[in-house]
Amino acid sequence: MDRYQQILNSVTEFAVIVTDRHGAITEWNTGAERILGWKADEVIGQSAELFFTPTDRERSQMRKEMDASLREGRGVDERWHLRADGTRFWASGEMMPLRDDAGGHTGFVKVLRDRTGQHLAGVRLEELQTQLQQAQEAGGVGLFTVEIASGMLTATEEFSRLYGLDHREARAARDFEALVVEDDRRLVSNDAGRRVGDAPRDVEYRIRRADTGESRWIARKGEFQPDAEGRPLRFVGIARDVTEQRSARDALARSEERYRALFEAVDDGFCIIEFFDGPHGPLSDYEHVEANAGYERHTGIPDIVGRTLRDLAPDEADGWIELYGGVLRTGEAIHFERDFPTAGRFIEVSAARVEPASRRQVLVLFRDITARKRAEAALRASEALVQENAQRVQLALAAGAIIGTWFWDIPADRFTVDEAFARSFGLDPALGRSGLSLEQVVATVHPDDREGLAEAISDAIARGGPYAHQYRVRRIDGQYYWLEANGRVDHAPDGTPLHFPGVLIDIEERRAVAGERDRAFAELKSLNETLEQRVAERSAELMQAEEALRQSQKMEAVGQLTGGLAHDFNNLLAGISGSLELMEARIAQGRVAELDRYIAAAGGAARRAAALTHRLLAFSRRQTLDPKPTDVNRLVAGMEELVRRTVGPQIALDTAAEPALWPTLVDPNQLENALLNLCINARDAMPDGGRLLIETTNRRLDQRSSTERDMVPGEYVVMAVSDNGTGMTPEVVER
Structure with missing residues (x-):
């Protein structure tokens, strides 16, 4: 089988049937399976008459085609044929005799193409x-x-x-x-x-x-x-x-010739691509080995033969290679539609593998379906409009709102209307039955609505199809009422407008409801326009309330601060008074040798009180405290005697100091005050006595640990105070 026969077998748009001299089928391509519906193994050996209609069988049409092809070299016809499911389709057919190398007649080849759509249009x-x-x-x-x-x-x-x-x-x-x-x-x-x-x-x-x-x-x-x-x-x-x-006829003959010249002048885009192994891997690129003018027209790429995909469209290459590569690998044909916005067209693409697969070739057909897509969109829009009008008419029927019907013979300008229509327009019912002109009918339309009505009627007549318009009509009582006219303009095949039937719907109540809705919208708009002012006023009220709340919170904070200060000063005074009481006892006993130690303890407490006062002054002036390099172990040792006297003899005090504790940068007075506060709080939690432990350790905080404590990673010194008392109530913990 030569190269072009192989390509032809890959084109599923055509049914190719080969018979022997007597008409028995010997070959049946994939296009025949798709178009006619029989599989090859179902028809091989049967007479080709199985896809001819009963009438053509009675007339021996197949034999006539065979004789004509033998006599004239080919027989061309267009007729109805049968599919496996019994349905009929119109096909353009061509029959040619097959001869061997010696010129002997060996059989026939029949080529069919489904032309049902074109035939019906024709x-x-x-x-x-x-x-x-x-x-x-x-x-x-x-x-x-x-x-x-x-x-x-x-x-x-x-x-x-x-x-x-x-x-x-x-x-x-x-x-x-x-x-x-x-x-x-x-x-x-x-x-x-x-x-x-x-x-x-x-x-x-x-x-x-x-x-x-x-x-x-x-x-x-x-x-x-x-x-x-x-x-x-x-x-x-x-x-x-x-x-x-x-x-x-000449144009038709030329058109048919173009359809039969598959590789020369087919109107659809046609090309053959051949895959090859490239730098991106096996079968990673393809070359256009054949293309017709239609393909170049659809793609907009001239002189495409010999050019590779990655040369033409490197950014899109992977997607196309995956798509057509799947056809090459599996042998399964594909069909899809694609929108090309830059070209403003819809293209239908079909692709099939060229056998044998070792050729690495894929046949691609492009077909411009822009007109069909636009027609489908227009049809959908028209159907939606028809459905909308039908629904409105049905609703009107259900509600009893249809109040008249008309029929307008456009060429004769003759309106015939029913009695209800005549009453609605204030017309004589007898004239409505005999016929009126358009001018007579619209004479009772509100003057302000006549121009719009005339434009709507002219537009409907020009385009044909559904019509709907609302306007006011003066009835017999002299009052104007709102109506809606729904109809349809029918055109002759040559586009001449013929008939305009329709119905009238009473929409007076609907318009009243619409008026109420418009008034509600106006009120809402007015509210929206004053909303900003009302929001501003409300915001000012909220700001005043928030300011009052902040003042209240400030007073509460001052109260808490005052209580804390009193607590701290009581602790310091306890240290001073305790030392003075011990001094008084020693003096009364005549033991003055140890007074220096108590004097020093009282002086230390006085200094801490002075430091607390200094910090309060610093806070009031928004000044920072005074951090210094500090030996925390030495600070704890210096506070140990004061702590013992403060907590009392019923509480055992222990210390556990890190031998190689790192020096730290801290305000020593603040740290002393914090330590004393912790110890006094621990004492208060052990009214019946207990054990108090002061510990110092070195600690390195990694990223996770520092994140949990909301601190910066690094090296820290820890001073911990623990006791075995009752602990703190939830309220105290919260503060």
């Missing part, structure tokens, strides 16, 4: 053309008679007009024949031939009109009238101008 077109042709024939057919003995021709005015001659002048037949172009004169009759009864009966030829020199095609049919002895006496017939028909 049938409609032919119907319109037939109507047009009948009208042309009624006024454009010329009659003629040639007297063979004299060679003179008598004709109707129309016949002479076809040739551009004056019909009032007597002329010989050769005067008309002289206007036939030289290449076609062999097709027409002449004096010598007519004498012996030799003239073509049905012929088409070209002429050059005598008046304008224009080239026209003439179709002529004629018959001989014999005399009593059977000799030719006259040659009579008709002629008509078929220039347009010939142009249409």
Whole structure:
């Protein structure tokens, strides 16, 4: 099988059936399976007549096609065929004989393409053309008679007009024949031939009109009238101008030729891509080895043959390679649609593997479906409008709101309306039945609504289809009422507007509701416009309340601070008074040798009181405290005696100091005060006595530990006070 036959087998748009000389099927391609519905193993060996209609079987149509293809080299036809499911489709077909190398006849090949959609459209077109042709024939057919003995021709005015001659002048037949172009004169009759009864009966030829020199095609049919002895006496017939028909036939023939020339001039985009191994890996790129003009037109890329994908579109290459590579790997054809916004078109893409797979080739077909997509969108919009109007009419029927119907014969400008319509428009019902003009009907429409109504009617007539419009009408009581007109304009096949039927719906109540809604919207708008001012006033009130709350919170904080200060000063005074009481006891006992120690303790407590006062002054002036390099172990040792005296003898005091404690930067007075506060709090938690432990340790905080404590990672000194007392109440913990 040569290369193009392999490609043809990959094109699923065509059914290719091969038979033997008697019509038995021997080959059945994938296109035949798709179009006709039978699998190859279901039909091999059967007569190809199985997909012909019963009527064609009775007429031996397949045998006629075989004979014609043997006689003329090919047989071309268009007809209905059958699918496996019994449905019919219109196909353009071509049958050709198959011969071996010696020229011997071995069988036939039948090629079919599904043309159902085009055929149905063509049938409609032919119907319109037939109507047009009948009208042309009624006024454009010329009659003629040639007297063979004299060679003179008598004709109707129309016949002479076809040739551009004056019909009032007597002329010989050769005067008309002289206007036939030289290449076609062999097709027409002449004096010598007519004498012996030799003239073509049905012929088409070209002429050059005598008046304008224009080239026209003439179709002529004629018959001989014999005399009593059977000799030719006259040659009579008709002629008509078929220039347009010939142009249409020629265009159709050229179109069919383009469809059959698959690789030369197919209208759809067509290309073959061949994968190869590239720098990106196996089968990572492909080259365009063949492409037609349609493909270049769809893609907008000229001279595409020989160019690689990664050269043309490197940013999109991976997606296309994955898509078409899947076709190459699996052998499964794909079909999809894609929107190309830059080109403003929708493209339908089909791709199939070219067999054998070792060729690494994929066939790609592009088809422009922009018109279809736009038609579908327009149809959806039209259907939505029709459905909306239908729903509105149904609602109106259900609510009893339809108050009249009309039918307008547009060409005659004749309105016929029912009695309810006439009453709604303040018209005489008798006139409504006999017919009114549009001007009479709209005379009662509110003057302010007439211009809009006229525009809506003109628009509906121009485009055809659904119509809906609202306007006011003066009824018999002289009052204006709101109505809605719903209808549809029907056009003739040539686009002429014919009929305009419709109904009237009472929407007075609906308009009243709409008015109430508009008033509500206006009130809401007014509220919205003053909302900012009212929000500002409310915000000011809230700010005043917040300021009062802050003042209250400040007073509460001052109260708490005052209580804390009193507590701290009581602790310091306890140290001072305790030392003084011990001094007093020693003096009373005459033991003055140890007074220095108590004097020093009282002095230390006094200094701490001074430091506390200093910190209060610093806080009031928003000044920072005074951190210094401090040996925390030495500070704890210096506080140990004061702590013992403060907590009392019923509490055992222990210390556990880190031998190599790091020096730290801290305000020593603040640290002493904090230590004393912790110890006094521990004493208060042990009213019946207990154990108090002061510890110092070194601690390194990593990222996790420091995050948990909301601190910066680094090296720290820890001073901890613990006791075995009752602990703190939740309220104390919260403070």
